[in-house]
Amino acid sequence: EPEVTQTPSHQVTQMGQEVILRCVPISNHLYFYWYRQILGQKVEFLVSFYNNEISEKSEIFDDQFSVERPDGSNFTLKIRSTKLEDSAMYFCASSTVPIGQPQHFGDGTRLSIL
Amino acid sequence: ILNVEQSPQSLHVQEGDSTNFTCSFPSSNFYALHWYRWETAKSPEALFVMTLNGDEKKKGRISATLNTKEGYSYLYIKGSQPEDSATYLCALAGGTSYGKLTFGQGTILTVHP
Numbered sequence: 001e002p003e004v005t006q007t008p009s010h011q012v013t014q015m016g017q018e019v020i021l022r023c024v025p026i027s028n029h030l031y032f033y034w035y036r037q038i039l040g041q042k043v044e045f046l047v048s049f050y051n052n053e054i055s056e057k058s059e060i061f062d063d064q065f066s067v068e069r070p071d072g073s074n075f076t077l078k079i080r081s082t083k084l085e086d087s088a089m090y091f092c093a094s095s096t097v098p099i100g101q102p103q104h105f106g107d108g109t110r111l112s113i114l
Numbered sequence: 115i116l117n118v119e120q121s122p123q124s125l126h127v128q129e130g131d132s133t134n135f136t137c138s139f140p141s142s143n144f145y146a147l148h149w150y151r152w153e154t155a156k157s158p159e160a161l162f163v164m165t166l167n168g169d170e171k172k173k174g175r176i177s178a179t180l181n182t183k184e185g186y187s188y189l190y191i192k193g194s195q196p197e198d199s200a201t202y203l204c205a206l207a208g209g210t211s212y213g214k215l216t217f218g219q220g221t222i223l224t225v226h227p
Contacts, residue, residue: 004157031213043203043217055212091157098213099145102160 002026006092006106013082014114021077021109023092031055031095032075033103034067036088043091048098049075055098079111087113116140118206120218127194128226134190135221137204141185146207148215149178149189153200161189161202194225 005024013019025032034046048055049067066078075094079086089110093103119138127133139147146165150158162171167182175192191198201222205215 033213033215035215035217042219043205045214045216048212048214050212056210056214058214095213099207099211100163100165102148102163103213103215104160105150105157107155107157 004092004094004104004106006109010110012112016081018080019082021090023075023106024073025075025094026104029094029096031098033093034077035091038088082113084113087111116206116208116216118216118218120204120221124222126224131194132192133194134188137187137218139185139206141182143208144182147180147187148205150203151200152203196225196227199223199225
Protein backbone atom coordinates (compact mmCIF):
# COMPACT_ATOMS: atom_id res chain seq x y z
CA GLU A 1 0.00 0.00 0.00
CA PRO A 2 1.46 3.41 -0.89
CA GLU A 3 2.58 5.49 2.04
CA VAL A 4 3.85 8.93 2.97
CA THR A 5 7.55 8.90 3.82
CA GLN A 6 9.38 11.45 5.93
CA THR A 7 13.08 12.08 6.45
CA PRO A 8 14.92 12.30 8.71
CA SER A 9 13.17 10.43 11.50
CA HIS A 10 15.05 12.49 14.10
CA GLN A 11 16.80 15.84 13.68
CA VAL A 12 18.86 17.52 16.38
CA THR A 13 19.78 21.14 15.71
CA GLN A 14 21.28 24.06 17.57
CA MET A 15 18.99 26.99 18.29
CA GLY A 16 19.18 29.59 15.54
CA GLN A 17 20.00 27.10 12.80
CA GLU A 18 17.81 26.36 9.80
CA VAL A 19 16.25 22.93 9.28
CA ILE A 20 14.52 21.34 6.33
CA LEU A 21 12.11 18.49 6.93
CA ARG A 22 11.36 16.35 3.92
CA CYS A 23 8.29 14.44 2.87
CA VAL A 24 7.35 12.31 -0.11
CA PRO A 25 3.54 12.28 -0.33
CA ILE A 26 1.56 9.49 -2.00
CA SER A 27 2.08 9.90 -5.72
CA ASN A 28 -1.49 10.54 -6.90
CA HIS A 29 -2.36 12.87 -4.01
CA LEU A 30 -2.79 16.56 -4.73
CA TYR A 31 -3.27 18.08 -1.27
CA PHE A 32 -0.42 18.27 1.22
CA TYR A 33 -0.26 19.25 4.87
CA TRP A 34 2.11 19.76 7.75
CA TYR A 35 1.11 19.25 11.37
CA ARG A 36 3.11 19.15 14.56
CA GLN A 37 2.73 17.82 18.07
CA ILE A 38 4.60 19.37 20.93
CA LEU A 39 5.10 16.81 23.68
CA GLY A 40 1.96 16.49 25.80
CA GLN A 41 -0.14 18.71 23.57
CA LYS A 42 -2.65 18.16 20.77
CA VAL A 43 -1.61 17.62 17.17
CA GLU A 44 -1.87 21.06 15.57
CA PHE A 45 -2.25 22.17 11.98
CA LEU A 46 0.50 24.24 10.38
CA VAL A 47 -0.24 24.57 6.68
CA SER A 48 -2.08 23.10 3.70
CA PHE A 49 -0.74 23.23 0.16
CA TYR A 50 -2.34 22.67 -3.23
CA ASN A 51 -1.36 23.47 -6.79
CA ASN A 52 1.99 24.87 -5.67
CA GLU A 53 0.39 27.37 -3.34
CA ILE A 54 -0.41 27.60 0.34
CA SER A 55 -4.18 27.11 0.75
CA GLU A 56 -4.34 27.86 4.43
CA LYS A 57 -1.93 28.41 7.30
CA SER A 58 -2.27 28.65 11.03
CA GLU A 59 -1.08 31.52 13.22
CA ILE A 60 1.89 29.32 14.16
CA PHE A 61 3.06 29.36 10.54
CA ASP A 62 4.74 32.75 10.57
CA ASP A 63 7.65 34.09 8.50
CA GLN A 64 9.96 31.61 10.19
CA PHE A 65 8.30 28.79 8.26
CA SER A 66 8.05 28.04 4.56
CA VAL A 67 6.95 25.13 2.41
CA GLU A 68 7.98 24.08 -1.03
CA ARG A 69 7.34 21.39 -3.57
CA PRO A 70 10.69 21.58 -5.38
CA ASP A 71 9.95 18.73 -7.78
CA GLY A 72 7.15 16.31 -8.58
CA SER A 73 7.64 14.16 -5.53
CA ASN A 74 9.06 16.05 -2.53
CA PHE A 75 7.27 18.42 -0.16
CA THR A 76 9.48 20.25 2.31
CA LEU A 77 9.02 22.32 5.45
CA LYS A 78 11.79 24.82 6.20
CA ILE A 79 12.18 26.37 9.61
CA ARG A 80 14.55 29.33 9.72
CA SER A 81 16.34 30.42 12.87
CA THR A 82 14.94 27.65 15.04
CA LYS A 83 13.82 28.30 18.61
CA LEU A 84 13.63 25.96 21.59
CA GLU A 85 9.84 25.96 21.33
CA ASP A 86 10.04 24.52 17.79
CA SER A 87 10.95 21.17 19.34
CA ALA A 88 8.13 18.83 18.37
CA MET A 89 7.14 15.88 16.21
CA TYR A 90 6.37 17.15 12.71
CA PHE A 91 3.99 15.17 10.52
CA CYS A 92 3.43 15.41 6.80
CA ALA A 93 0.13 14.24 5.33
CA SER A 94 -1.44 14.03 1.90
CA SER A 95 -4.88 13.40 0.44
CA THR A 96 -6.66 13.09 -2.90
CA VAL A 97 -9.23 15.75 -2.04
CA PRO A 98 -9.35 18.22 0.89
CA ILE A 99 -12.67 17.08 2.37
CA GLY A 100 -14.34 13.69 2.62
CA GLN A 101 -11.30 11.45 2.20
CA PRO A 102 -8.69 10.54 4.82
CA GLN A 103 -5.39 12.30 5.11
CA HIS A 104 -2.52 9.83 5.05
CA PHE A 105 0.24 10.59 7.50
CA GLY A 106 3.95 9.85 7.54
CA ASP A 107 5.77 8.49 10.58
CA GLY A 108 6.93 11.98 11.53
CA THR A 109 10.23 13.74 12.15
CA ARG A 110 11.18 14.36 15.75
CA LEU A 111 12.87 17.77 15.85
CA SER A 112 14.96 18.56 18.90
CA ILE A 113 16.33 22.09 19.30
CA LEU A 114 19.24 22.46 21.72
CA ILE B 115 -10.90 28.74 17.22
CA LEU B 116 -12.45 25.28 16.95
CA ASN B 117 -12.18 23.10 20.04
CA VAL B 118 -12.36 19.33 19.78
CA GLU B 119 -12.52 17.36 23.01
CA GLN B 120 -12.17 13.64 23.58
CA SER B 121 -13.10 11.61 26.61
CA PRO B 122 -11.91 9.76 28.50
CA GLN B 123 -8.20 10.69 28.31
CA SER B 124 -7.24 7.09 28.97
CA LEU B 125 -8.95 3.77 29.37
CA HIS B 126 -7.81 0.40 30.64
CA VAL B 127 -9.92 -2.63 29.71
CA GLN B 128 -9.56 -6.38 29.80
CA GLU B 129 -9.26 -8.46 26.67
CA GLY B 130 -12.73 -9.26 25.40
CA ASP B 131 -14.38 -6.16 26.88
CA SER B 132 -16.25 -3.80 24.60
CA THR B 133 -15.51 -0.14 24.97
CA ASN B 134 -16.41 3.25 23.58
CA PHE B 135 -15.13 6.78 23.66
CA THR B 136 -16.44 10.19 22.72
CA CYS B 137 -15.39 13.06 20.52
CA SER B 138 -17.17 16.41 20.98
CA PHE B 139 -16.91 19.27 18.50
CA PRO B 140 -18.68 22.52 17.59
CA SER B 141 -21.60 21.69 15.32
CA SER B 142 -21.36 24.85 13.22
CA ASN B 143 -19.17 24.94 10.08
CA PHE B 144 -18.93 21.16 10.01
CA TYR B 145 -17.40 19.44 6.99
CA ALA B 146 -16.20 16.05 8.21
CA LEU B 147 -15.10 14.11 11.26
CA HIS B 148 -12.03 11.86 11.05
CA TRP B 149 -11.02 9.03 13.36
CA TYR B 150 -7.41 7.83 13.49
CA ARG B 151 -5.67 5.02 15.31
CA TRP B 152 -2.13 5.89 16.40
CA GLU B 153 0.38 3.44 17.72
CA THR B 154 3.60 4.64 19.29
CA ALA B 155 6.41 5.26 16.78
CA LYS B 156 4.07 4.76 13.84
CA SER B 157 2.01 7.08 11.68
CA PRO B 158 -1.64 7.76 12.52
CA GLU B 159 -3.79 5.28 10.61
CA ALA B 160 -7.08 6.49 9.15
CA LEU B 161 -10.10 4.57 10.45
CA PHE B 162 -13.12 6.56 9.28
CA VAL B 163 -14.13 9.78 7.61
CA MET B 164 -17.71 10.72 8.42
CA THR B 165 -19.58 13.52 6.74
CA LEU B 166 -23.34 13.04 7.17
CA ASN B 167 -25.45 13.40 10.30
CA GLY B 168 -26.45 9.92 11.41
CA ASP B 169 -23.51 8.28 9.63
CA GLU B 170 -22.50 4.92 11.00
CA LYS B 171 -19.31 3.26 9.79
CA LYS B 172 -17.79 -0.10 10.60
CA LYS B 173 -14.39 -1.71 10.09
CA GLY B 174 -14.12 -5.17 11.61
CA ARG B 175 -14.71 -4.83 15.35
CA ILE B 176 -14.53 -1.04 15.28
CA SER B 177 -17.49 1.18 14.48
CA ALA B 178 -18.33 4.86 14.76
CA THR B 179 -21.42 7.04 14.81
CA LEU B 180 -21.86 10.72 14.10
CA ASN B 181 -24.31 13.35 15.35
CA THR B 182 -23.54 16.67 13.70
CA LYS B 183 -26.53 18.49 15.19
CA GLU B 184 -25.38 17.96 18.77
CA GLY B 185 -21.69 17.81 17.89
CA TYR B 186 -20.44 14.40 18.94
CA SER B 187 -19.12 11.13 17.57
CA TYR B 188 -18.70 7.80 19.34
CA LEU B 189 -16.10 5.17 18.54
CA TYR B 190 -16.90 1.62 19.63
CA ILE B 191 -14.58 -1.37 19.86
CA LYS B 192 -16.25 -4.74 20.32
CA GLY B 193 -14.33 -7.53 22.03
CA SER B 194 -11.12 -5.55 22.59
CA GLN B 195 -7.83 -7.29 21.86
CA PRO B 196 -4.33 -6.35 23.12
CA GLU B 197 -3.44 -5.25 19.58
CA ASP B 198 -6.18 -2.60 19.83
CA SER B 199 -4.00 -0.78 22.36
CA ALA B 200 -3.25 2.62 20.82
CA THR B 201 -4.20 6.27 20.98
CA TYR B 202 -7.45 7.03 19.16
CA LEU B 203 -7.64 10.51 17.73
CA CYS B 204 -10.61 12.34 16.32
CA ALA B 205 -10.17 15.36 14.09
CA LEU B 206 -12.65 17.88 12.75
CA ALA B 207 -12.55 19.27 9.25
CA GLY B 208 -14.50 22.48 9.75
CA GLY B 209 -14.49 26.21 9.25
CA THR B 210 -12.73 26.12 5.89
CA SER B 211 -12.77 23.80 2.91
CA TYR B 212 -9.01 23.48 2.55
CA GLY B 213 -8.68 20.30 4.59
CA LYS B 214 -7.33 21.68 7.85
CA LEU B 215 -7.91 19.15 10.62
CA THR B 216 -8.39 20.22 14.24
CA PHE B 217 -7.49 17.35 16.53
CA GLY B 218 -8.71 16.26 19.93
CA GLN B 219 -6.19 15.27 22.56
CA GLY B 220 -6.81 11.57 21.98
CA THR B 221 -7.97 8.64 24.09
CA ILE B 222 -5.21 6.23 25.12
CA LEU B 223 -6.60 2.69 25.15
CA THR B 224 -4.77 -0.12 26.91
CA VAL B 225 -6.16 -3.63 26.56
CA HIS B 226 -4.81 -6.06 29.15
CA PRO B 227 -4.54 -9.77 28.27
